Amino acid sequence: MAKEYVVAILGATGAVGHRMVAQLAASSIPVKEVKLLASARSAGQQMEFRGQTLTVEETTPDSFNGVDLVLSSAGGSTSKKYLPEAVKRGAICVDNTSAYRMDPEVPLVVPEVNADQLKHHHGIVANPNCSTIQMVVALEPIRKAFGLKQIIVSTYQAASGAGQMALNEFYQQAKDHLAGKPMEANILPTKGDKKHYPLAFNLLPQIDVFEDDGYTHEEWKMIHETKKIMKNDMDDADLKVTATCVRVPVPIGHGESVYFQVEDESATVADLRKVLETAPGVVVEDDPAHQVYPQPLKAEGTGDTYVGRLRPDAENKGAFNMWVVADNLLKGAALNAVQNAEELIRQGLL
Amino acid sequence: MAKEYVVAILGATGAVGHRMVAQLAASSIPVKEVKLLASARSAGQQMEFRGQTLTVEETTPDSFNGVDLVLSSAGGSTSKKYLPEAVKRGAICVDNTSAYRMDPEVPLVVPEVNADQLKHHHGIVANPNCSTIQMVVALEPIRKAFGLKQIIVSTYQAASGAGQMALNEFYQQAKDHLAGKPMEANILPTKGDKKHYPLAFNLLPQIDVFEDDGYTHEEWKMIHETKKIMKNDMDDADLKVTATCVRVPVPIGHGESVYFQVEDESATVADLRKVLETAPGVVVEDDPAHQVYPQPLKAEGTGDTYVGRLRPDAENKGAFNMWVVADNLLKGAALNAVQNAEELIRQGLL
Numbered sequence: 264m265a266k267e268y269v270v271a272i273l274g275a276t277g278a279v280g281h282r283m284v285a286q287l288a289a290s291s292i293p294v295k296e297v298k299l300l301a302s303a304r305s306a307g308q309q310m311e312f313r314g315q316t317l318t319v320e321e322t323t324p325d326s327f328n329g330v331d332l333v334l335s336s337a338g339g340s341t342s343k344k345y346l347p348e349a350v351k352r353g354a355i356c357v358d359n360t361s362a363y364r365m366d367p368e369v370p371l372v373v374p375e376v377n378a379d380q381l382k383h384h385h386g387i388v389a390n391p392n393c394s395t396i397q398m399v400v401a402l403e404p405i406r407k408a409f410g411l412k413q414i415i416v417s418t419y420q421a422a423s424g425a426g427q428m429a430l431n432e433f434y435q436q437a438k439d440h441l442a443g444k445p446m447e448a449n450i451l452p453t454k455g456d457k458k459h460y461p462l463a464f465n466l467l468p469q470i471d472v473f474e475d476d477g478y479t480h481e482e483w484k485m486i487h488e489t490k491k492i493m494k495n496d497m498d499d500a501d502l503k504v505t506a507t508c509v510r511v512p513v514p515i516g517h518g519e520s521v522y523f524q525v526e527d528e529s530a531t532v533a534d535l536r537k538v539l540e541t542a543p544g545v546v547v548e549d550d551p552a553h554q555v556y557p558q559p560l561k562a563e564g565t566g567d568t569y570v571g572r573l574r575p576d577a578e579n580k581g582a583f584n585m586w587v588v589a590d591n592l593l594k595g596a597a598l599n600a601v602q603n604a605e606e607l608i609r610q611g612l613l
Numbered sequence: 614m615a616k617e618y619v620v621a622i623l624g625a626t627g628a629v630g631h632r633m634v635a636q637l638a639a640s641s642i643p644v645k646e647v648k649l650l651a652s653a654r655s656a657g658q659q660m661e662f663r664g665q666t667l668t669v670e671e672t673t674p675d676s677f678n679g680v681d682l683v684l685s686s687a688g689g690s691t692s693k694k695y696l697p698e699a700v701k702r703g704a705i706c707v708d709n710t711s712a713y714r715m716d717p718e719v720p721l722v723v724p725e726v727n728a729d730q731l732k733h734h735h736g737i738v739a740n741p742n743c744s745t746i747q748m749v750v751a752l753e754p755i756r757k758a759f760g761l762k763q764i765i766v767s768t769y770q771a772a773s774g775a776g777q778m779a780l781n782e783f784y785q786q787a788k789d790h791l792a793g794k795p796m797e798a799n800i801l802p803t804k805g806d807k808k809h810y811p812l813a814f815n816l817l818p819q820i821d822v823f824e825d826d827g828y829t830h831e832e833w834k835m836i837h838e839t840k841k842i843m844k845n846d847m848d849d850a851d852l853k854v855t856a857t858c859v860r861v862p863v864p865i866g867h868g869e870s871v872y873f874q875v876e877d878e879s880a881t882v883a884d885l886r887k888v889l890e891t892a893p894g895v896v897v898e899d900d901p902a903h904q905v906y907p908q909p910l911k912a913e914g915t916g917d918t919y920v921g922r923l924r925p926d927a928e929n930k931g932a933f934n935m936w937v938v939a940d941n942l943l944k945g946a947a948l949n950a951v952q953n954a955e956e957l958i959r960q961g962l963l
Contacts, residue, residue: 413929417767417870419816419859438791441784458904465910466769466861466868468922468936473901477882477924503928507870507936509769511816512862518816520767520857522872532827551823554808560815572818574827578853579763586818586857 267295268613271330271354273345274337275299275319276308278427279359282597283334288313290601292332292608300326301337324348332613334600335359350386355613357600359390364488371491373599374606375543376403381607388603393595394418394481394508394517395488400568400594401587402523404542405535406493410526412581413503416485419511419518420470421559422462424591425451430514436463437512452510467510481508516559517595519587528581532573535583539570544594549573557588565590566598617645618963621680621704623695624687625649625669626658628777629709632947633684638663640951642682642958650676651687674698682963684950685709700736705963707950709740714838721841723949724956725893726753731957738953743945744768744831744858744867745838750918750944751937752873754892755885756843760876762931763853766835769861769868770820771909772812774941775801780864786813787862802860817860831858866909867945869937878931882923885933889920894944899923907938915940916948 270287274280280301287294297312299319306321320326322341327333327349335342336359346356346363363369370380371389376399381388391399398416405411422433429450436446440463448459452469460467470481478486485506493502511518539547548557549571557569572586589595607613620637624630630651637644647662649669656671670676672691677683677699685692686709696706696713713719720730721739726749731738741749748766755761772783779800786796790813798809802819810817820831828836835856843852861868889897898907899921907919922936939945957963 415765415872415926417857419769419861434791437787441788441791452904456904460904460908461910464863465908466863466866466938467908468868468870468906469904473904476927477901477922503926505872505926505928505932505934507767507872507922507934509868509870509936511769512814513816514814516816518818518859520818520859520870522765522855522857551827554802554806554810554819554823556818558810558815558817560811572827572857576765576853576855577826578855582855584855584857586859588816 265293267293268331269296269298269329270294270332270334271298271300271327271349273300273322273333273335273341275310276301276305277336278423278430279336279592279596282592283336283600284310284312286593286597286601287334290605292605298326298330327352327354330354332604333357334604336596346387355384355607356387357390357603358387359596359600361392361484363387364389364391365491371488372603373399373492374602375400377492378606381603381610381612384612388607390596390600390603391488391492392481392484393424393591394420394519395485395492396595396599397517397568397587397589398485398519398521399489399492400544401521401539401570401585403493404538404545405523405525408538409530411493411502411523412526413524414489415522416506417520418506418508419513420508421513421515421517421591422451422510423515424517425453425510433462433512433514436461440464462510463512465512468507470508470510479508482506513559515563515590515592516588517591518559521585521587522576522582524579524582526581530581532575532583536573544568545570547571557586559588562588562590566593568594615643617643618681619646619648619679620644620682620684621648621650621677621699623650623672623683623685623691625660626651626655627686628773628780629686629942629946632942633686633950634660634662636943636947636951637684640955642955648676648680677702677704680704682954683707684954686946696737705734705957706737707740707953708737709946709950711742711834713737714739714741715841721838722953723749723842724952725750727842728956731953731960731962734962738957740946740950740953741838741842742831742834743774743941744770744869745835745842746945746949747867747918747937747939748835748869748871749839749842750894751871751889751920751935753843754888754895755873755875758888759880761843761852761873762876763874764839765872766856767870768856768858769863770858771863771865771867771941772801772860773865774867775803775860783812783862783864786811790814812860813862815862818857820858820860829858832856863909865913865940865942866938867941868909871935871937872932874929874932876931880931882925882933886923894918895920897921907936909938912938912940916943918944
């Protein structure tokens with residue numbers, strides 16, 4: 264009989280946590296027991312899992328006694344506090360926060376891209392940032408086939424990427440504005456900063472806090488996480504990445520305008536499309552004649568990464584533009600975490 | 614006594630036309646008489662101009678008898694039909710449609726950038742596309758000081774760029790969606806194409822129709838208009854431009870993520886900022902420590918082009934990212950047309 268796992272979901276009541284419960288339920292993972300963990304404030308809430316009604320418990324170090332697998336999405340400080348406790352008790356943790364992503368001891372994994380890195384784990388595997396995941400899913404098959412020299416990305420990121428409270432705030436702003444009332448902003452662009460601005464009917468070119476060099480931390484993540492994920496599998500370490508991250512008034516589904524330069528300058532759009540059409544996790548939606556291209560409203564609730572608007576930069580050999588969309592809460596978070604867990608099992612690591 | 618002008622506004626009842634009337638009223642142009650022209654359907658509507666109530670008339674060739682200046686924003690086919698009639702009758706036309714922009718006999722002018730081209734007019738001066746205008750206002754001072762080799766732009770364009778009816782449709786979609794009703798789409802992404810999709814709470818990576826090479830006509834405009842405007846003043850013709858244009862659920866105010874490479878690789882962000890701070894029509898909003906950056910909600914109703922998020926690409930010397938926002942109906946259309954007319958007068962050409 265296949266092994267059955269005791270799984271703890273840390274941060275079960277959040278936007279991603281909710282989806283982790285649903286994605287785990289829909290997965291092939293044999294689950295003996297699920298523990299839903301959250302802060303004291305959320306304890307007592309009830310959630311469904313494969314037909315059972317479960318009650319959310321307050322997290323303590325001993326919550327992880329007997330746990331095999333932790334899926335974590337309760338914020339970086341919560342991960343820092345509890346994941347070492349879980350590892351000490353023998354669990355393997357897939358962490359969706361930024362706490363351990365750049366730790367050289369922690370593999371940063373998108374299964375379609377670098378599942379081979381999972382074996383280097385020391386109890387913790389990190390899920391990349393949502394905007395990074397969908398970009399590397401789309402670019403990795405291209406990199407493998409043609410090499411990759413440079414990425415210049417501009418993001419169009421949904422409100423839900425800032426969490427359930429930010430999403431609620433965004434909807435309230437939209438309702439208020441349409442009713443002729445002033446919009447209130449107490450969370451967006453980012454809970455951790457001083458000033459807040461309305462997102463509804465607006466664009467906010469700030470995601471996360473600013474670094475000293477003028478880039479936001481979200482942009483920093485896209486640059487450095489992409490390099491960590493892609494360079495592990497590269498002979499040369501020459502991949503250049505720059506990013507501009509913008510929050511847009513969309514609830515769910517990130518868009519990305521990706522400009523990239525491949526090494527093999529003989530590559531054509533037809534070559535790239537052929538590679539993308541058989542790439543894992545990628546759906547090519549690219550038929551200008553019939554106005555087919557990726558859109559957040561169509562991607563919402565699905566697990567794939569949609570790629571379209573693929574076309575060459577006529578003035579730079581080997582350079583291309585494309586448009587990438589995925590559900591930031593699923594492939595960008597909950598689904599990728601569950602896929603990492605499935606892959607750990609497949610590789611006999613869990 | 615200064616000359617007083619008879620001015621016709623063609624397409625006076627549209628989103629841009631309305632603003633042309635207001636911007637003309639607010640301008641320094643001495644106006645003897647204003648004729649508001651539109652289609653038969655809109656004739657009879659009343660509008661205010663400098664305290665007078667004027668009635669919109671149906672356009673005929675003879676509407677232009679005695680007219681000195683035409684400001685036109687009624688669609689390309691209307692411009693093609695009537696502007697030659699106006700020119701024949703001695704008027705000078707500032708056209709906000711795409712009808713004449715790439716005509717080698719027609720100067721394509723943003724006054725802050727290439728006012729010197731106005732003297733080459735043969736009766737018609739073209740206003741560039743909204744997304745082009747704000748980009749060249751921000752880039753021209755940089756080009757003048759440091760040279761410019763390449764532009765890679767991703768746009769975040771407001772619904773009003775597709776016209777008043779598209780803006781109305783967008784608001785109705787937002788209301789319907791928040792009320793739990795299905796969204797209807799009959800105009801967006803572009804009236805001239807077959808399929809229509811909701812813009813509210815969504816992103817549409819199509820503005821205008823598709824060209825054979827996979828670029829949209831809006832992207833084509835940004836590429837070729839930028840070259841026409843900037844190359845007129847350049848010794849070498851080596852400026853490379855590529856663009857990805859995306860419609861976003863914002864009513865007014867286009868955002869642009871602009872990546873660019875200057876010729877003088879010793880240029881620093883401080884150098885660029887210094888140049889932008891004294892550039893005509895530019896307002897630098899760039900203070901990450903205090904979360905100051907351009908936003909459409911703040912730009913709406915103003916005539917400036919806002920520049921922020923200026924920062925170097927750490928891995929490419931002479932390359933930078935920036936974020937540019939302007940009111941697409943004002944600087945992107947009505948205001949630029951009136952400024953072109955003011956400049957024609959200043960140069961003794963009208």
